Amino acid sequence: MMDRPLTDVVVIGSANRDYLIRVEAIPAAGETVLARSLTNSCGGKGANQAVAASRLGARVSFVGCVGDDADGALLLREMRSEGVDVADVEVLHESTTGRAFVSVDDAGENCIAVVSGANAKVNAAKVRRVVERSDPQSIVVLQGEIPADTVAEAVRSAQPRRVIVNLAPVIALPDDVIAAADPLVLNEQEAATLSGVPVHDAESALEAAAALSPAPTSVVITIGAGGAVWSAEGTSGHEPVRTPVAAIDTTGAGDAFVGALAASLSHGNGLADAVGFGVRAGSYAVSRPGAQASYAYYSDLVPDLV
Template sequence: MSGSSSAPIVVVGSANQDYLVRVPAVPTAGETTLAHTMRRSPGGKGANQAVAAARLGAEVRFVGCVGDDDDGALLLRELRAEGVTTTDVEIIGREPTGIALVLVDDSGENSIVVVPGANFALSESRVRRVLGRQPEGAVVVTQGEVRSEIVAATAQGAHDAGVRLVLNLAPYVPLPDEVLAPCDPLVVNESEAAALTGREVSATSEALETARDLLGRCRSVVITLGARGAVWADETGSGHVAAPAVADIVDTTGAGDAFTGALAVRLAAGATLPEAVELGVRAGSFAVTGSGAQTSYPRDTDLEAAHRR
């Protein structure tokens, strides 16, 4: 599973300092809730996906921005410690590092508020410059947690460089069809797929039908279904990959990023889309058994041990 003989992965995206607050239940409007605990943890969808891929042995480069503050310095140290190349991360003096306030209830479900900060300072010119020097076969990954102009610049840069683009459209932001067209795959969950298509996506059969329909707008599609795994569709067909049973869900924070990072690892190694989805499902299922985002992500040995059980 190691990425040592694979093409490089470039992740264009966000880096946040996560504040993880454990609560009995997420408060409703006007309600005050006493928390169990609060801790800080490195996060941001872009940084999460970079770490998820690096932990599975891929050569990963992260492109983004952090503030000139303690949070930014910590995030850079954590990325480097995970083996992610950070030479294309810009330190911004005029904006603080992005933060995410993550409420996790007793069932492990989360609600998240993101303050973008320095993430929104990432420039199109930096993205184009980095992507322009990537080798053939590289995989470029981006998400909806940066400005839509950056997503568009990443899509165009990947197209111009002739490299594969993985877009995890989370959180959902409306994008023109020309930005979606080169996605291979477009990765969304059920609610994001519903926002894209204007129709409900709940049952697995509905997700498969929606994935096939979205093929008219991009090269391939993956719709994640949480505990039910994920469905995929490309020019070869479509299918469903079931998730392994998870006995104890601790925290779902960042599980979708674990999925996307692992999927990119398999694609960079030349695997088919269903093979990549299979690894993504296993990585996402492993991630929900630990607390936080990056700290819960598996290494090769973790997935091998889980597979033997």
């Protein structure tokens, strides 16, 4: 599956220091609970997706911002150790590195609060320059944890490169930016927010994909244990989880999916195959704790290929 010539993957997005809190149940509003543990790890949707793609054989560069602090230095060291090119990461002397506070319950579900820090200063003009000098065959990957105007500038300057827009969290983007996404990647909640169609299974996910307006070039909607659906050029499909796993921690699983999707596309695979590969990578990640630490290498997923 991964024996074709590589295309570069340029990930533009966030880098955070994650603070992971393990609890029996996510607290309700006004409720205080006792946590079992607190651990630190490397995260941020952009950095996560870059590491996930690199571990799966893609040639990856990351574009973003960190603060001039210990957290930022650690994130850069870790991405370098994962084979990610960080030459275009800007270190901001008057900002702190982004931080994410993640609570994970006994069912593996999570809730996350992010303090953007330096991520809020990823500059549209710089991103445009980086994208324009990248290989015209590159795949550009974006998320919603950096300013909307930067995402829009990146998408517009990326043409004719293929652009994956993972709209997580959902931010307001111009119609032409959404229309250029190939694919637009959403989870159930994000798809419901944008389409107005409640998503709870593959059938309703495909209904939501068809209801998106403006319509992206292609769309992928992840549905947790149900796998993911895709729609492009009048065709659509469902890629289920082939080997069910017990979820330990869902933190960063969506990023594992997007990174694997980008890696597969970078090797010349079609969207359906890439979505299937992403589902396998996401399933692998939820069976292990943490975000980047839980991500598969290609050798981890090869035995599962059918």
